[in-house]
Amino acid sequence: MNLKELARHLNLSPTTVSRALNGYPEVSEATRRRVSEAAAKFQYRPSATAARLATGKSRTIGHLTPLGAHDMINPHFSDFLAGAGEVYAARDYDVLFTVVRPEEEAEHYRTLARSGRVDGVILHAPVAADPRIPLLAELRLPFICHGRSHDMPVDYAWLDVNNRRSFKRATEFLLDLGHTRLALINGLETMSFAHRRRLGFEEALGERSLRVDPDLIRSADMTEPFGYHAARDMLGRPDSPTAFLTSSSIIAIGVARAAQEQGYGVGRDVSIVTHDDCLSAFVDRDDVPVFTAVRSSIREAGKRAAEMLLDTIEEPGGPPAQELWEAELVIGRSTGPAPRAG
Amino acid sequence: MNLKELARHLNLSPTTVSRALNGYPEVSEATRRRVSEAAAKFQYRPSATAARLATGKSRTIGHLTPLGAHDMINPHFSDFLAGAGEVYAARDYDVLFTVVRPEEEAEHYRTLARSGRVDGVILHAPVAADPRIPLLAELRLPFICHGRSHDMPVDYAWLDVNNRRSFKRATEFLLDLGHTRLALINGLETMSFAHRRRLGFEEALGERSLRVDPDLIRSADMTEPFGYHAARDMLGRPDSPTAFLTSSSIIAIGVARAAQEQGYGVGRDVSIVTHDDCLSAFVDRDDVPVFTAVRSSIREAGKRAAEMLLDTIEEPGGPPAQELWEAELVIGRSTGPAPRAG
DNA sequence: GAATGCATCCAAAACGCTTTGGACGACAGC
C-alpha cells in the first residue's frame, strides 16, 4: 500500500494525504482523522527511501568504526551504541553502521557527506588534534564527539567525562590512604581520554611533591592480559607499587589477578582504583562493590550524545553543544590504607 | 555532481552513463573507459537513495537488537558486528542497526519487511522454537540465524558452533583428569546455545554414569559477578565441586576470583574450562593461556554469517545455508588433575 | 455586488537513479 493507492481509496489527492499525515495545517481536522484512520487500517508506512529522496534528509546517523584486520574491538562500543540506539529509535532515526579501514576513514567521511546518506555522525575515540574534527566541519556534516580532542584549537560539539579531574580525585584518594608508590595502567595515550587521565594522575602527585616514576606508568589497548602483565612486572620488582590506578574494569581484573597470584591481598596489600564505564558484563552494584572506582555510565553517555546530536540537526545554528560530566567516586573493597613499610 | 550532469559533460545520455558504470554489456569499451575516468575525476558517487528507490533493492542488512531499559548489553555483540561489518564494507552493503523494545520486535520486523529498507537481516540469540524464524520466513525476508533455535521443526539458514559437542568434550576432559564433582555456570538456558551446552555436559556425565547435581548448575546473564557469586556459593558448601565449566570468559574470571578469594589455587585445587569467544578484550593468546577453553571466534562467525547472507541474497533459490563449526579445545593453566580427596 | 481573505484541496514537478522499449547504422546472409 503506497501513498497513491491510499489516496485513491480516500478519494483524495496524494498531496492532501501526505500533508494530513505529516501534520501540515492546510487540511481540515475531519479529513485528517479520516486519513490517519485509513492509514492505520491499511498499515500504510511511507517509504523511507522515497521520502529521503524527496526531502534530501536521511533521518540517519552514521557511526563509522575504523578497524584494522587485527585491531582490538572496543567492548565499550556496544554499550554506547545501545544507549544511542534507544534515542534513535524513540525519535525515529536510523543508524548506519560502517566498518572502515583506518587509512580510508577520511575518504569515507567525504563520500558519506557527499552522498547525503546521513544527517550527522558520531565521532568516537578522539586523539590529539584529531584531524577528523576540522574535516567534518569543512564537510558541514553535523557531528558530536564522544570525548574531547586535546590540543584542538577550534570549537566543536562534544560530550565528555572529566577524566582529568576524576583521575586526580582517584589519585588523591589513594594518597590520602598513605600510598606513595602509585602505578597507572592506562589506555593508549594517543587517545585523549587516556592523555587526560595521566594529566590528572601527575597533577595529584605533583601537588604533593611526589615524583612521577615512568616505570610505574603503562599504556596500551585495554585488555585483561595487559593489566595482568603490567601488574606482574611491577609487583615483581623491589620497591613495587602499593596502589594501582587502571583505566578500565577489564584492566583492573587483570591487575587483581596478578596481585592475587603473587600473594598480595587486593584491598589489603595492594589497592586498586579503576575507571568504571558501567559496562553490562561487569555491573558492580553490590552493596560494597569489588572495585573502588570513578564511575560514569557509557550507555548514558550514548543516550545523551545522540540527543544532543539530533537536537542540533533539527535545530541548527546554535553554538556547539558541549557537556562535561563528573564521574562519581564509589568506594569498594579494592582499596585500603597503605601497608606499613617493612 | 549527479548522473545527469555527468552525462551532459560527456555528451552522453544518463542511460548510457548508468550502464557504463554498472557494467552492463551494451556499451562500447571505449565509452565505458571514458565514463569511468570522468566519474573518477569528478568524484561522482551515485545517490544510494535514488538507486534504492529505482531498484527496490536496498543493499542494506538489518541488525535488530531487542533491549529493555535495564537489560544487559551483550559484549559479544560488538565483536560479531565488527566481523560482519568488514564483509559488508568489502561488498558495499550498509548495515541498519536498530534498538527495539523486546515487545515490539515482531512488529518491527513486519514494518522492516514492508518498507523494503533492508535486503536481509541477521538474527541473534535464538531461543527455543524461536517465533522470529517462522515470522521472517512468512515475511520472505532473507535472514541468517547466528546459532540454532532448538525445538524448531522448519528448515532455515544458520551458522552455529557445535556447543553440545564442545561442552561434552570439555566435560570429558575434566572427567579424564579425575574430577567427579563438576559445576556448570551457564548462560540463560532459554538461549539455545546455553541449552545445548547443558545437554553436552549432561551427556558426558551420563555416559560415565555420574549423577547430574542440580545444585551445581546455574544459569543467568553472563556477567563477572554472576560467575563470582555462583562459584562462591558452591565452594562454600561441604562436598564442593573441584571443577567448573563456564559459558564465557567473563564468567570464568568471576569464578577464578571466588576461588582465589577462598584460598583455592586455580588449576590446582579447582579446575576451570570455559567457552572462549575470542573477544578482543580477553585475548588469551599466551604460550600457555590462562584458561583452558573451547574456543571459537565470534568475530569470524560474524564475517562468515554476513558472507552467507549476502550470498543467498544475491543468488537466491538454493537450500538454506547452514554451517556448524567445531570449537577448538585449548589447554591452559586453569585445569589440572582432581585433588586427592582428603 | 465586487473585492478580499481564508480554508481546503489538487495537479504537476521535482528528487536522482534504473530500466524498458526502441532508434540508428553497420554488417552479414541470401
Place this chain on the structure above:
DNA sequence: GCTGTCGTCCAAAGCGTTTTGGATGCATTC
C-alpha cells in the same frame, strides 16, 4: 538489394514521496 542481426546509444517512464504554485468555493468586508 532486401532482410536480419548485432552493437551502440537514447528518450521516456517509472520508483514513492514532498513541495510548489495554484484552483475552488465560501464567508467577510466595503
